Amino acid sequence: MHDLTRCVQHPPISHEGFSSLAVPTYRASTIVYDDPQSFARRSERGLDGYTYGLHGTPTTRTLEAQLTALHGGVRTVLVPSGQAAVAVTMLAMLLPGQKVLIPDTVYPPVRKFCEDYLTPRGIAFGVYDPLIGAGISELIDDQTRLIWMESPGSGTMEVQDVPTIAKIAQAKGVLTGCDNTWAGPLLFKPLAHGVDFAVEALTKYVGGHSDLLLGSITVKDLALRKALKDVLRMVGIGVSPDEASLALRGIETMGVRMAHTGRIAKEFAERLQASPVVSRVLHPALRSCPGHELWKRDFVGSSAVFSIVLKSEFKDRIYPAMAALRVFAIGASWGGTRSLIAPMNVTGDRTVRPWDSSESVVRISVGLEEPGELWSDLESFLTATAAA
Numbered sequence: 001m002h003d004l005t006r007c008v009q010h011p012p013i014s015h016e017g018f019s020s021l022a023v024p025t026y027r028a029s030t031i032v033y034d035d036p037q038s039f040a041r042r043s044e045r046g047l048d049g050y051t052y053g054l055h056g057t058p059t060t061r062t063l064e065a066q067l068t069a070l071h072g073g074v075r076t077v078l079v080p081s082g083q084a085a086v087a088v089t090m091l092a093m094l095l096p097g098q099k100v101l102i103p104d105t106v107y108p109p110v111r112k113f114c115e116d117y118l119t120p121r122g123i124a125f126g127v128y129d130p131l132i133g134a135g136i137s138e139l140i141d142d143q144t145r146l147i148w149m150e151s152p153g154s155g156t157m158e159v160q161d162v163p164t165i166a167k168i169a170q171a172k173g174v175l176t177g178c179d180n181t182w183a184g185p186l187l188f189k190p191l192a193h194g195v196d197f198a199v200e201a202l203t204k205y206v207g208g209h210s211d212l213l214l215g216s217i218t219v220k221d222l223a224l225r226k227a228l229k230d231v232l233r234m235v236g237i238g239v240s241p242d243e244a245s246l247a248l249r250g251i252e253t254m255g256v257r258m259a260h261t262g263r264i265a266k267e268f269a270e271r272l273q274a275s276p277v278v279s280r281v282l283h284p285a286l287r288s289c290p291g292h293e294l295w296k297r298d299f300v301g302s303s304a305v306f307s308i309v310l311k312s313e314f315k316d317r318i319y320p321a322m323a324a325l326r327v328f329a330i331g332a333s334w335g336g337t338r339s340l341i342a343p344m345n346v347t348g349d350r351t352v353r354p355w356d357s358s359e360s361v362v363r364i365s366v367g368l369e370e371p372g373e374l375w376s377d378l379e380s381f382l383t384a385t386a387a388a
């Protein structure tokens, strides 16, 4: 063999005796075939077969299978971000003339997608009160094809009655999807409560280290999986095996990370209720949180993200007081090892349950730093907020 050929053909080596606990990162654009017949008939391999790198590798399939098992579904589809998971589900399910219902507390870019992408293409959306429960029935009309849920709600943490909404939708032949990023599959399983699409931003707790972007959609119906994969193939969306590999590492420690940070976050939430600058703490495990009883009924625990509402007289102090923080970082994408804090602009994102703009919301995500040091940091922030 010529050296130039040797350069591009890797020699086969033995794998005998090599048994590793890690999932290999299989990178591939092209998949090669044993003979021209198999190549010509590659589409017969179906969605579970390997035909082209974009449609899946053993690395991405491993992560999909793991999420499917955790959610109790039949298949999972990976997409490049949590936002893509929501958008792809809507694109796959909605046709012009149809309508999607979204909660007022939906992840804000999803409302934007409905307003600025779906609406100009003749797909309508309606916004509902996240606490509507069985009242959703009155909002379902002949156009309604999909009801979106997100529980607890972005920033303000209202817990939705997912099983009731799913049951009513199902009786009317309407599909349901739930953005489950806050709880992840360990704390809440939407499919077990009758939901058709369980969506996760793997970017958050599964990735767990603020260094990857991925989303997933888990379904319990192969036809829905096909509809999602059809959209991905047509628009040319796939995920990198390197991202999937990082997520496969992250998911191994998700249980201990979430148990620890969830416990500390709940302790902080309870203690923060006593702060003279805090008017309310929005954490599903607290009785004061709208939907707390539903959280107790349906969830097996709480994650590490919650919000505090600061008294209106301290509104102008919040930004300058954040300069006092030494451990918390200011940022949006929670679920990593670092604790994050972020002032939220809620008022502009609410149309059904108006949010009083004098009520400032600050979102807190607890990470893996030493809890005492984190609490001191929060206290410095609160003290600086109170200082006139």
Ligand SMILES: *Cc1c(COP(=O)(O)O)cnc(C)c1O
Binding pocket: 080, 081, 082, 083, 084, 107, 150, 154, 179, 181, 182, 201, 202, 203, 204, 213, 214, 215, 333
């Ligand atoms: C972060 C987040 C998303 C978006 O995830 P990305 O991977 O950042 O696109 C969607 N929904 C919820 C509830 C989130 O918190």
